[in-house]
Amino acid sequence: MADTEVPIRLAIVDDHRMLLGALSEWLRGTAADIDLVAAVPSWSELLAHPAFPVDVVLLDLDLRDNIPISLKLSMLKSAGVQTMLMSTYSEPAVVREALGSGALGYLVKSEPVENIVEAIRAARNGETYLTHELEVALAAEGTVPKLSAQERRVMALYGAGQPVKAVAFQLGISEETAKSYLKRIREKYRLSGFDVGTKVALRKRAILDGILLQSD
Numbered sequence: 001m002a003d004t005e006v007p008i009r010l011a012i013v014d015d016h017r018m019l020l021g022a023l024s025e026w027l028r029g030t031a032a033d034i035d036l037v038a039a040v041p042s043w044s045e046l047l048a049h050p051a052f053p054v055d056v057v058l059l060d061l062d063l064r065d066n067i068p069i070s071l072k073l074s075m076l077k078s079a080g081v082q083t084m085l086m087s088t089y090s091e092p093a094v095v096r097e098a099l100g101s102g103a104l105g106y107l108v109k110s111e112p113v114e115n116i117v118e119a120i121r122a123a124r125n126g127e128t129y130l131t132h133e134l135e136v137a138l139a140a141e142g143t144v145p146k147l148s149a150q151e152r153r154v155m156a157l158y159g160a161g162q163p164v165k166a167v168a169f170q171l172g173i174s175e176e177t178a179k180s181y182l183k184r185i186r187e188k189y190r191l192s193g194f195d196v197g198t199k200v201a202l203r204k205r206a207i208l209d210g211i212l213l214q215s216d
Contacts, residue, residue, distance in 0.1 A: 007035035008124045011052065014060040014086065015041045019109065023058075023116070031117050043067060053079040056123045058107075058116070061087035061098060073102040082123040092137050093193040095130075100195065105129030138193070144209050145188035152211050154181040158199070159206035 010027070014020045024039040037051035043065055046052060057076055061069060069085075076083050085103045087094065088110075095106045104123045107116060108131075115131060122129040130138070147155065150171070157167040158178075168178040189196045189205060196202040206212035 007033055008056055008120060009051065009054040010034050010036050010056050010058065010120060011038035011040070011046055011049065011054045012036065012058045013040055013043060013046050013063065014058075015063055016060070017041060023113065026113050027117070030113075031120075034117065034120055043072060047075075053081050056082045056084065056120050058084050058086055058120065059103075061085045061089070061094075069098065070101040077102055082126060084119050084123045084129065090134060090137065092134075093190070095134055095138060096193045097195060099128075106134060107131075108134070145192045147185060147188065147211075151181055151185050151188075154178060155185050155202065155206050156212045158182060159203040159212045161203075 012020060012023060014023075020039050020041060024036055027034055027036050037054055038046065038049045040046050040049060043063055046057065053076075059072065059076075073083055083103050084105045084107060085098050086107045086109055087098075088108070090108045098106050104126070105119050105128055107119055107129075111131065119129040153171060154167055157170060158164065162170070164178050164182070165175055168175045171178070173181075186196050186202070194205060196205045203212065
């Protein structure tokens with residue numbers, strides 16, 4: 001399907017050595033268009049590897065190194081590397097956050113290896129890859145949370161750039177009450193799989209959900 005003249009230069013980073021070994025072995029013996037140039041158990045070993053930067057990195061989301069995944073993804077992007085994340089977790093909120101941080105796709109480690117090959121080929125072409133099961137889970141989870149009329153007012157004013165104090169004044173409530181509304185709004189969105197932790201993210205969400213009209 002993806003007979004490219006130049007093989008896809010791939011690196012795998014996973015601290016589960018058995019999985020790393022088994023997947024490496026399988027890819028080397030099966031996918032002729034994929035050249036596995038690095039299979040390492042840590043982020044630092046990837047960066048130090050003589051073959052880096054590569055075309056595509058299969059990166060374990062759960063490396064226990066305290067480096068935020070968003071930082072890893074931005075570093076890889078700067079190096080011109082496409083990233084496909086792997087994890088044992090398939091919760092929609094985790095998947096959504098990973099994609100929002102810049103990953104091209106997301107694989108659960110229990111996937112058939114055929115899907116992994118398909119994902120690597122998609123990443124090489126800059127295409128997003130999700131299995132049908134994950135797409136269905138995201139669609140079901142990604143429903144807009146139900147906000148009360150007052151929560152919508154708070155979100156609209158705050159999303160429009162008003163400080164909390166001004167929001168409270170306009171709605172005739174205390175600053176503490178306005179803050180508790182914002183906290184509740186963020187929690188409702190978090191449970192629906194959306195991160196609105198920053199004012200910018202909250203504004204974008206308010207526009208997308210029709211709570212705030214986009215102004216030029």
